[in-house]
Amino acid sequence: MELDKKRDISELTSRDATWRRELRDAMPAAQRTALPRATMNELDPAYRVTCNEEVAQGLTLEQALGEATRCLDCPNPGCVTGCPVGIDIPSFVKNIQRGDINGASRVLRLTSALPAVCGRVCPQERQCESKCIYNKMHRAPVGIGWLERYAADHASKVEVEKAPSNGKKIAVVGSGPAGLSFAGSMIARGYQVTVFEALHQIGGVLKYGIPEFRLPNDIVDREIEMLEESGVTFVKDVVIGKTISYDQLVEDGYVGVFVASGAGLPRFMGIEGENLIGVMSSNEFLTRVNLMGAGRPGYATPVRRGKVVAVIGGGNTAMDSVRTALRMGAERAIIVYRRGKEEMPARAEEIHHATQEGVEFMTLHNPVAYRGNERGEVTSMLLQKMELGEPDASGRRSPQPVPGAIVEVPVDEVIVSIGVSPNPIVPNSISGLNVSKRGTIEVNDDLQSSIATLYAGGDIVRGGATVILAMGDGRHAAEAMHRALS
Ligand SMILES: Cc1cc2nc3c(=O)[nH]c(=O)nc-3n(C[C@H](O)[C@H](O)[C@H](O)COP(=O)(O)OP(=O)(O)OC[C@H]3O[C@@H](n4cnc5c(N)ncnc54)[C@H](O)[C@@H]3O)c2cc1C
Numbered sequence: 001m002e003l004d005k006k007r008d009i010s011e012l013t014s015r016d017a018t019w020r021r022e023l024r025d026a027m028p029a030a031q032r033t034a035l036p037r038a039t040m041n042e043l044d045p046a047y048r049v050t051c052n053e054e055v056a057q058g059l060t061l062e063q064a065l066g067e068a069t070r071c072l073d074c075p076n077p078g079c080v081t082g083c084p085v086g087i088d089i090p091s092f093v094k095n096i097q098r099g100d101i102n103g104a105s106r107v108l109r110l111t112s113a114l115p116a117v118c119g120r121v122c123p124q125e126r127q128c129e130s131k132c133i134y135n136k137m138h139r140a141p142v143g144i145g146w147l148e149r150y151a152a153d154h155a156s157k158v159e160v161e162k163a164p165s166n167g168k169k170i171a172v173v174g175s176g177p178a179g180l181s182f183a184g185s186m187i188a189r190g191y192q193v194t195v196f197e198a199l200h201q202i203g204g205v206l207k208y209g210i211p212e213f214r215l216p217n218d219i220v221d222r223e224i225e226m227l228e229e230s231g232v233t234f235v236k237d238v239v240i241g242k243t244i245s246y247d248q249l250v251e252d253g254y255v256g257v258f259v260a261s262g263a264g265l266p267r268f269m270g271i272e273g274e275n276l277i278g279v280m281s282s283n284e285f286l287t288r289v290n291l292m293g294a295g296r297p298g299y300a301t302p303v304r305r306g307k308v309v310a311v312i313g314g315g316n317t318a319m320d321s322v323r324t325a326l327r328m329g330a331e332r333a334i335i336v337y338r339r340g341k342e343e344m345p346a347r348a349e350e351i352h353h354a355t356q357e358g359v360e361f362m363t364l365h366n367p368v369a370y371r372g373n374e375r376g377e378v379t380s381m382l383l384q385k386m387e388l389g390e391p392d393a394s395g396r397r398s399p400q401p402v403p404g405a406i407v408e409v410p411v412d413e414v415i416v417s418i419g420v421s422p423n424p425i426v427p428n429s430i431s432g433l434n435v436s437k438r439g440t441i442e443v444n445d446d447l448q449s450s451i452a453t454l455y456a457g458g459d460i461v462r463g464g465a466t467v468i469l470a471m472g473d474g475r476h477a478a479e480a481m482h483r484a485l486s
Pocket residue numbers: 121122123173174175176177178179196197198199203204205206209210238239240241260261262263264286316317320347423425426457458459460464465466467468470
């Protein structure tokens with residue numbers, strides 16, 4: 001398959017050379033660089049906080065063609081080096097420029113299993129777009145993520161090419177981006193693939209974590225349907241390590257297992273009052289709302305609807321939680337973060353959207369305790385004021401407490417979003433599996449664990465990363481397992 005992929009790319013490249021030259025000659029670089037970057041069409045902030053509709057509405061065809069025309073087709077494209085899975089970005093962009101949306105989608109799918117998802121949630125501003133030549137000219141980079149989304153949304157359905165069945169059974173644990181990408185790669189190679197998922201819906205964080213206003217469920221479902229049509233079997237409500245053991249999988253004839261069980265274990269700060277009613281993890285809050293219909297008519301799952309909601313943290317999960325709290329009726333939704341806005345790990349677009357929607361930012365503040373009433377419900381938080389010191393191991397300036405500077409802020413709901421740890425059930429249930437101190441599964445460069453037929457990838461190995469890295473692991477592990485089993 002790897003050879004096929006290389007052949008596909010070189011065929012595309014030689015075939016594309018002529019029309020790419022024609023496109024280049026049709027408009028000189030000076031004219032291209034003068035074109036302004038497209039503006040994403042977005043729902044009005046006042047309207048969108050009243051519903052769950054997708055905020056970014058995508059580009060029109062005219063905008064996509066214009067944006068693609070801005071690409072200078074650099075001889076050494078920096079964007080490709082900025083993409084963690086090395087998508088042939090100039091090729092898919094140039095296909096859009098000449099109006100071949102199916103061609104663009106085909107190039108994307110050579111490397112990415114979920115382009116419609118990645119086009120929406122990848123941190124492009126830190127990856128491909130940060131390496132675009134336009135940055136050196138102090139101009140806005142080509143909107144690569146928006147174009148990826150355009151191509152994935154508007155291309156016709158791709159027929160998945162499949163090798164004849166080889167009769168070998170493969171099990172996948174977890175149906176997030178790592179598991180889905182692995183399953184797609186293995187089914188194409190002729191294996192019988194079964195994905196076991198603990199929850200009642202397939203998709204992992206794409207379903208239970210990222211809200212629909214950022215990633216609609218039907219986008220994820222379309223990808224899952226394609227996998228089902230190509231022959232992948234999905235089994236829901238099965239916890240590997242509890243409902244079925246790893247040994248049972250082996251006894252049932254699975255010759256290879258890929259563990260992609262993610263990092264779904266929430267972290268807490270261990271401070272006074274964290275057990276009060278109304279203090280919860282973002283995992284719990286988002287899962288109740290996104291996966292269990294809390295707040296929607298006809299669903300019985302409850303979730304607290306705070307009037308003043310504080311979300312502790314500055315990552316994507318914190319932004320998703322605070323914006324969800326607004327949509328659940330919060331009158332004040334506050335981000336509490338111990339560093340400054342510039343140091344926040346969340347995507348720039350998420351911070352921008354949260355600001356537009358009226359989220360308050362209490363940066364340089366860190367909770368030290370929560371206070372409650374006689375019914376055990378949270379009523380306020382005590383925040384330590386911080387200042388920034390020298391850079392720490394992460395390269396960001398480290399937050400230091402300002403002595404004696406503590407403020408009390410009334411709240412009736414707190415959502416803790418300070419990071420996650422690997423899901424411990426699978427690692428703890430398999431004897432002979434090497435697990436790191438952080439609880440991640442240890443693997444070699446082929447993503448093979450200490451058990452020769454067990455591979456692992458995504459957050460269970462990386463301990464909390466990104467969709468594209470998880471997806472890249474899935475492909476990489478499939479290539480390696482296929483080599484080993486052939
Ligand atoms: C709220 C939120 C927002 C995010 N936003 C972004 C973003 O904008 N951009 C980005 O790139 N990344 C984002 N991330 C991170 C990204 O989603 C993850 O890095 C990615 O989903 C990891 O993929 P995965 O397949 O390894 O695991 P997951 O997506 O976590 O999937 C793991 C699956 O395994 C299942 N499972 C666990 N244990 C078992 C078991 N024992 N048996 C069976 N099934 C099991 C789980 O139920 C889950 O469905 C976000 C994360 C969160 C939580």
